[in-house]
Amino acid sequence: MSRANVRRLALPLLVFVGLLLVWEAAVPALRIQPIILPPPSGVATAIVETAGPIAFHARHTLVTTLIGFGAAVGLGLLLGFAIGASVTVNDALYPLLVGFNSIPKAAVVPLLVMWFGIGAVPAVLTAFLLAFFPVAVNVAVGLATLESELRDVLRALGASRWQIFRKVGVPRTMPLFFASLKVAVSSAFVGSVISETVASNAGIGYLMAVAASDFNTRLAFGGLFVLAAMGVLLYGVFAIVERRVTGWAYAE
Amino acid sequence: MSLRDVGFEYVTSDRRVIRALEGVSIDIPRGTTVAFVGPSGCGKSTLLKLIAGLLTTTRGSVVVDGRAVVGPLKHVGMAFQNPVLLPWRTVLDNLLLPLEIMRENGDPRTPNRVAGRDRALALLRTVGLDGAEHRQPRELSGGMRQRVSLCRALIHEPALLLLDEPFAALDAFTREEMWELHQALGLDRAFTGVLVTHDLREAVFLAETIYVMATDPGRIAHVHPVTFPVPRTLGELYGPAGTELIRQMRDEIRPRREASA
Known part of the structure; x- marks a missing residue:
């Protein structure tokens, strides 16, 4: 690992550990009740003690998120290609998409519960609803910003619209598509946890809601830490995939 | 290749009709290179796209190899300022x-x-x-x-090579190298070249015929055959005959610009 990489990992880690230490010291020093704010050591104990259930619920959240995310990527790609390739489709759909995206998705969860009942289905759908917009928009932008000179060079060779789309449109959209994946996976994660918190019987969101109603603050915080770790992990995986697949898009 | 009374009009978003080109009639013999020079907005690039079939004429016709151009030609080489x-x-x-x-x-x-x-x-x-x-x-x-x-x-x-300001973004020395390179490429290949440029020296160095264009409507105002034998040298370009031709074309383009300014 190069010095720059060590630095990139070590510095934020150092700040994080420092913050935990301050927190640990502040709880007894300021005489804060552990039921209001438990110290990090207490949270860690809770995580270890409840490791079994946490693992179960974390897996549930992960699966829910990934199913919603997968569906969002599929539909986002299709919609993005349609919008980016055709001015008519763009004019017809883009304003609707923007309008749709400005609805706070948490407001949709009660409707989803009414239709599909309490469980994983509303969580998958909420994840999907939050995640497909960034994918669709990025793909559409990638296609729509194709240089007109390049299009002319290819058309003057007798290339069809389909050939231009395949040879140039799709590859040049890939950096934007992969950049959108890490945003979309984070959004999907937010969506599934929101839905789990409101209406589910499994998942970290559900675990935290139950812990909070039991005044088990330590476990609620434990859930929060697990969520943070999962969120960072999901984002990280797709950030690495992006670098690997579309490294050409970044200047050395 | 020949252009007969070619015109191109389009309507802007505020519904004005722009006559980008009007009454362009020229013949370009196979294997020669012609250049179009002129102020911005004289329809040089439009003319290039009409020849390639990327745009369709609103008047007149473009004929390449005895056939009227109705859609994109399928075997054309193109290069632009942006590579x-x-x-x-x-x-x-x-x-x-x-x-x-x-x-x-x-x-x-x-x-x-x-x-x-x-x-x-x-x-x-x-x-x-x-x-x-x-x-x-x-x-x-x-x-x-x-x-x-x-x-x-x-x-x-390609039998037809269309160049739209291909060297405009390069520094002066690199540009001269590119002219020589382009000339060398042309010597062992038999393409018909159409060059659109702002650079009068470039036109003199590379073209057999130069069309000076004028704006509003875009049209051909003057025609200059370039008589130096090919291959040409930069020495000839900057010699008295080359300089005189460049001066003459500058005078043709300049007063119009001042009048319209």
């Missing part, structure tokens, strides 16, 4: 793109893969980029990218 290389492909794969499209479209003129590759490497050698075939476009300088772009325009041995 528009594909950043995810190596130099070599950028060059092979035209051949890929021809192969997919079943064009009988497509060379086989080995011959195509050899042709690409030979072109790179001619423009002094041997050994660069596996490099990425982002690793190249502007002049190198422009050379690759020129090679891509020639790889399929």
Whole structure:
């Protein structure tokens, strides 16, 4: 690992550990009740003690998120290609998409519960609803910003619209598509946890809601830490995939 | 190739009719290079797109090889000020793109893969980029990218080469090198060249006939045959005859600009 990489990992880690230490010291020093704010050591104990259930619920959240995310990527790609390739489709759909995206998705969860009942289905759908917009928009932008000179060079060779789309449109959209994946996976994660918190019987969101109603603050915080770790992990995986697949898009 | 009374009009978003070109009638003999020079907005680039069939004339007709142009011609080389290389492909794969499209479209003129590759490497050698075939476009300088772009325009041995300000973004010395290079490429290939440029010296160096255009409506105002024998040298270009021709064309373009300003 190069010095720059060590630095990139070590510095934020150092700040994080420092913050935990301050927190640990502040709880007894300021005489804060552990039921209001438990110290990090207490949270860690809770995580270890409840490791079994946490693992179960974390897996549930992960699966829910990934199913919603997968569906969002599929539909986002299709919609993005349609919008980016055709001015008519763009004019017809883009304003609707923007309008749709400005609805706070948490407001949709009660409707989803009414239709599909309490469980994983509303969580998958909420994840999907939050995640497909960034994918669709990025793909559409990638296609729509194709240089007109390049299009002319290819058309003057007798290339069809389909050939231009395949040879140039799709590859040049890939950096934007992969950049959108890490945003979309984070959004999907937010969506599934929101839905789990409101209406589910499994998942970290559900675990935290139950812990909070039991005044088990330590476990609620434990859930929060697990969520943070999962969120960072999901984002990280797709950030690495992006670098690997579309490294050409970044200047050395 | 001939253009007969070619006109092109379009309607702007505020519903004004713009006469981009009017009454352009010229003949371009096979194997010669012509240049269009003139102030911005005189329809030079539009004319190029009409010849390539990327735009359709609103009046008159463009005839290439005895046939009227109604859609995009299928075997034309084009290069622009912006080299528009594909950043995810190596130099070599950028060059092979035209051949890929021809192969997919079943064009009988497509060379086989080995011959195509050899042709690409030979072109790179001619423009002094041997050994660069596996490099990425982002690793190249502007002049190198422009050379690759020129090679891509020639790889399929087009009968017609259309150049729209191809060297405008380069520094003066690189530009002169590119003129000589372009001339060298033209000597062992039999393409008809159409060059659109702001640079009068470039036009004098590369073209057999120069059309000076005027604006509003875009039209051809003057025609100058360039009589220096080919191959030309930069010495001739900057000699008395070349300088005199450039001065004359500048005078033709300038007063109109001042009048319209």
